[in-house]
Structures are given as structure tokens and as C-alpha cells.
Amino acid sequence: MKKNFRKYSILILTVCMGLQACDKGFEEMNTNPNASATPTPAFVFTKALLDGSGDVLNLLQGTMQYTTSYNDVAGFGAKYILSQSQQSWTVFNNAYPKEINEIQQVIGQVSGSPDQVNLLSCARIWRIYCFSRVTDLYGDVPYSQAGKGFESANYKPVYDPQQAIYADMLKELDEAAAAIDPTKANFGAADLIYNGDMAKWKKFSYSLMLRLAMRMTKADIALAETWAKKAIAGGVITVDADVAKVSGYVSAGQDINKNPLALAMLNSDYIGANGSSNPEGGKFQDVFINYLKTNKDPRLGVLSVVWVGGKADTTAATQKGMSSSLSSKPANFVTYSEPNPATILQLNSPYLLLTNAETSFLLAEAALRGWYSGASASASYVNGISASMRQWSLFGAGGTISDNQIQTYIKYHSLNTAGTFASQMEQIYTQFWVGVYPNSQEVFASYRRTGYPALVPNNYVGNATGGKIFRRFLYPATEQNLNGENYQATIARQGPDEFLTRMWWDRP
Incomplete structure (x- = not known):
């Protein structure tokens, strides 16, 4: 009996020692070598x-x-x-x-x-x-x-x-x-x-x-x-140098290092760069293009191209938006406008988070409400338009809009300060719609709050x-x-x- 007890005692002790040895290595074995317990x-x-x-x-x-x-x-x-x-x-x-x-x-x-x-x-x-x-x-x-x-x-x-x-x-x-x-x-x-x-x-x-x-x-x-x-x-933010933007994107390598909007648009539709092989059938909508054309907006050629003979054409007269009512690919699909590969589709361009243009339009409303005395509603509105046009230069040479073009546009689109509060809000937030593009989420929020621009639902x-x-x-x-x-x-x-x-x- 004593021999058996001694034998089993030695066996149990050996197993316990083995378990202790296993326990010593268990933590290391179950730790992800690629993860950090204290992230930097x-x-x-x-x-x-x-x-x-x-x-x-x-x-x-x-x-x-x-x-x-x-x-x-x-x-x-x-x-x-x-x-x-x-x-x-x-x-x-x-x-x-x-x-x-x-x-x-x-x-x-x-x-x-x-x-x-x-x-x-x-x-x-x-x-x-x-x-x-x-x-x-x-x-x-x-x-x-x-x-x-x-x-x-x-x-x-x-x-x-x-x-x-x-x-x-x-x-x-x-x-x-x-x-x-x-x-x-x-x-x-x-x-x-x-x-x-x-x-x-x-x-x-x-x-x-x-x-x-x-x-x-x-x-x-x-x-x-x-x-x-x-x-x-x-x-x-009241000057272009203070714009909040993510910079440092690159045009090659891992996708996380590329401009996310440009990457998403290219992958969904425009990587073929021919105007016809768009996998998801995307184009600029007629509402947007028609507004830019009607108002002789110099951003039209910066934002939009039509592929003609395999080449990107920015000519204003050539631009044409597609209707949202279509349910099948039109025979003339190639003739519709789409984003400019030289500007908005640049993978190494900055991603704009909150701009001088946006704050200027918000200040215009604040001034209209009597909450801001640093500038008139009209001056802030003009600053918003100017900043929204200047910011496209961040996207390369194709985005440069001259001072003369900016001033000419402003001359014909000044804020009607004699108008009602509602009419001035409509002007401010219609320009917001154009000027804050492509930040569609922020435009969606301001649209729900103000009702402008006066979009017709589909x-x-x-x-x-x-x-x-x-x-x-x-x-x-x-x-x-x-x-x-x-x-x-x-x-x-x-x-x-x-x-x-x-x-x-x-x-x-």
C-alpha cells in the first residue's frame, strides 16, 4: 500500500511539474506576436x-x-x-x-x-x-x-x-x-x-x-x-492655409494610403477612363451639370469631362448630365459627363474635411441672423464662393481657377441683400451645395436643415x-x-x- 501511495505521489508530482511547465509557456503561446498590449x-x-x-x-x-x-x-x-x-x-x-x-x-x-x-x-x-x-x-x-x-x-x-x-x-x-x-x-x-x-x-x-x-x-x-x-x-477657419484636410495620400501602393473618395469612384466606375465601360453605370447627374452650365460656373471644366474620341474633353458646351430616371444603359452613354481624372480622381490628392468655403457660408448665415459682426453676410458669402473655387488648386494644375474667372462669376452671383431672409438663405445654401462638393454628407445635412438647394425628389x-x-x-x-x-x-x-x-x- 505504501509502495502504491509513493508511486502515485511521484506520478502526481511529475504531472503537476509538467503542468507548471506548460503554464509557463502558455501565455507566450497564446499571445499574438503581431499585436501590442500597449498600442503606441x-x-x-x-x-x-x-x-x-x-x-x-x-x-x-x-x-x-x-x-x-x-x-x-x-x-x-x-x-x-x-x-x-x-x-x-x-x-x-x-x-x-x-x-x-x-x-x-x-x-x-x-x-x-x-x-x-x-x-x-x-x-x-x-x-x-x-x-x-x-x-x-x-x-x-x-x-x-x-x-x-x-x-x-x-x-x-x-x-x-x-x-x-x-x-x-x-x-x-x-x-x-x-x-x-x-x-x-x-x-x-x-x-x-x-x-x-x-x-x-x-x-x-x-x-x-x-x-x-x-x-x-x-x-x-x-x-x-x-x-x-x-x-x-x-x-x-477663415483662410485657405487652415483648411482641415488629410494629406499625404499616394497614387500607388496599399489602398489605405490613397485618397478614399477618388479610390471609391475609380473602383466603382471610372478606372477604365473611356466613358463607356463604367461597371456601375455612374455619371454626373443632369441637375448638377445643368446648374453649372446655366450659371457659366468655371468649376465645370475642373470637375467634369466627356470622353470624346478616347480623350477627356472639358469644354463647357460638351458637358451633359444624365437623368436619374433611367433604368437601363442609354445608347449614348459615352456622351454624358463624369468626374475629371485630372482633379477629383487623383489618388494622391488631399481629402477635404472642413474648409474655408464651408465656414464662410456658415458665417454668412450667422451674419444674416445677427450673430456675427466680423463681416457682412454678403462679404462672407463672397468669401465662400472665392474659397470654394481656389481650393481646387489643391488637386493639381487642372484645378486652377483664375482670379479673373472668380471675380466674373461673383459679379453675376452677388447676394441679394434686399431679398427676404428665405431668399438669401436659398442663395447661400445653393452656393454651399456647389462650393462644398464633394462633401456630400455635409451638404445632405445642410439640405435637411435649410431645405436648400431646392432639389426635386426622384x-x-x-x-x-x-x-x-x-x-x-x-x-x-x-x-x-x-x-x-x-x-x-x-x-x-x-x-x-x-x-x-x-x-x-x-x-x-
Whole structure:
């Protein structure tokens, strides 16, 4: 008996020693050698910038009647096809696992250190930029508990009311801008927007604040005025050198390093560069091209070409937009206008986030409302037109518009200051429509808020909205399955998960 006990004791001891040995190597064996337990903030910040600017929305180019397609699938944005409604899930599905999760990691890494206050401010500002894009498309969304899965295992975040989201976003921008200290470290080359220039980050923060403030004019006019004045006093973008843009894209190599809008447009339609082999049947829409031609807009040749004899022709008389009512490829498809490969389709061109043109038009409205005394509504409106034309020079020699062309256009398109408030708003935001292109998401937001430009909806057969331009995107179906309780709560509060349901700042 003693022999057996001794034998089994030795066996158990040997097994335990073996298990200890296995345990010593277990952690190493189950660690991803390509991942880091403590991510480098600068690297993750760069990735968050690329992802946050990379989620482009070609479908809204159709909705705002810049482009269209005879193809029902590709033409969802211009035709609102019911069977293609799932295309509206994309931003929600991409934003949370990518840029929002990434920027939350950065904030976690740089918080609590006075020496890293600028890194934290940049991360907070970029976080608000990313969240503003999501809430402006869907309304109530996960916000206060979003991006917490990794740190607190919260995989079912609540949906915050958009009103509360806006209140916190504005607070965050205010605090982040105020905390900037030019004597402290910055992200330097990891900052693809301003290369570490904190004075410009402060202007970006206040300009984003102005954008969000003006968004609230229908929902809470007093609050909109308060925040607009605070943004203006803080200092917004008023010169071309301060434009917020992602630079450093290249024309070859990995796709993440290429201008995301140009890449998306090329891959979907225009890489053939012949005007006829467009896989998704895309062209510029007649509404946009007709407006540019009728108003003798010098941007027409910068933006648009028609392929004639295999060559890109920018002649104004040749340009022709395609109707969004088409349901099959027309025989004369090659004769319709499409984006200029020498400018907007350049893979190494910058991606514009918030421009001098946009802030100038917002300041024009602020002046019209009596909230801004730094320049008249007319002067800010003119600045918006001028800046919107100058900015195309960033896209290469083909984008240069002369001062003479700009002044001639302005001469015939001055703001009618004797007109009604509504008529002046229509002028401002029709020029906004042209001047902020290709930022179709921002134009979509200003259209829902102001009603301008006065676009005529496309009542295409099989559309999801009864022939009306939709007001929001649909939540992904996965939210109903994986976060059902919170999804149902927000539906009960905001309204049905439908295209025509209006979010907080878009209520009539």
C-alpha cells in the first residue's frame, strides 16, 4: 500500500511539474506576436484619421443630385431603391469597430498626463468629428458607452438621445480647444491633418463647433446662437492655409494610403477612363451639370469631362448630365459627363474635411441672423464662393481657377441683400451645395436643415420613400439581433427605424 501511495505521489508530482511547465509557456503561446498590449498612441491616431476620413459616402452624391446611375443597385442614393436599403448600414457598421474604437484607445493611452494634453485634445476633437458623422446620419446612436467593449466588456451600449449627444460633443470641443498648450508635445508627423500645428487644431475644433451649432437652428435656436457665437469668438477657419484636410495620400501602393473618395469612384466606375465601360453605370447627374452650365460656373471644366474620341474633353458646351430616371444603359452613354481624372480622381490628392468655403457660408448665415459682426453676410458669402473655387488648386494644375474667372462669376452671383431672409438663405445654401462638393454628407445635412438647394425628389419606381428625399439612414439589422433591447428603446423614443423619420435637429 505504501509502495502504491509513493508511486502515485511521484506520478502526481511529475504531472503537476509538467503542468507548471506548460503554464509557463502558455501565455507566450497564446499571445499574438503581431499585436501590442500597449498600442503606441501615435500609430493608432494615424489609423483613426485614415479610417475616419476613409468612410466615404458615394451614395449621398446621388442623393444630393451630383451623380446618378442607370443601374438600380449602384443608383440607390439617387433612386432610394427599397431593395437596396441595406446600403445605408455601412457608416454605422464601419465607424464603431474602426475609427471610434481606435480613437477611444488613443484617449485611454494619453489621458491623465499633463505633458500629453495636446495629444488628448487632438484625440477628443477627432472623436467628435467621427461621432458627428454617425449621429447626423442615424439620429440617436451609441455614444456615452460606445467603444467600451475592450476596456469594460460592454458589448450592448445604450443609444443616447441626439440632443444629449450634441450637448456633450459641443462641450468636448470647447474643453479640447481650451486645453491646447503650444508649449507641450504634439503628434507631429503622425498627424495627417496639421502635422502637429496646434493653433490650427484649435481652429478646426471651433469650426467643427460652428458646424454643429448651426445644425441646431431648427431644434433650439437660442442654443444654436450661444454656441455659434462661442465658436466664432474662439476663432474658426477663415483662410485657405487652415483648411482641415488629410494629406499625404499616394497614387500607388496599399489602398489605405490613397485618397478614399477618388479610390471609391475609380473602383466603382471610372478606372477604365473611356466613358463607356463604367461597371456601375455612374455619371454626373443632369441637375448638377445643368446648374453649372446655366450659371457659366468655371468649376465645370475642373470637375467634369466627356470622353470624346478616347480623350477627356472639358469644354463647357460638351458637358451633359444624365437623368436619374433611367433604368437601363442609354445608347449614348459615352456622351454624358463624369468626374475629371485630372482633379477629383487623383489618388494622391488631399481629402477635404472642413474648409474655408464651408465656414464662410456658415458665417454668412450667422451674419444674416445677427450673430456675427466680423463681416457682412454678403462679404462672407463672397468669401465662400472665392474659397470654394481656389481650393481646387489643391488637386493639381487642372484645378486652377483664375482670379479673373472668380471675380466674373461673383459679379453675376452677388447676394441679394434686399431679398427676404428665405431668399438669401436659398442663395447661400445653393452656393454651399456647389462650393462644398464633394462633401456630400455635409451638404445632405445642410439640405435637411435649410431645405436648400431646392432639389426635386426622384420618384423612381420601387423607391423606399414614396418619392421623397430620405431624412436619415437605417440602423443595421445586426443591431436588432445583438443589441435588441437598446435598439427598441431608441425606436420608441426617436420614432420608427425608417428613412423618413426625422432626428432631433431635423424636426419641422
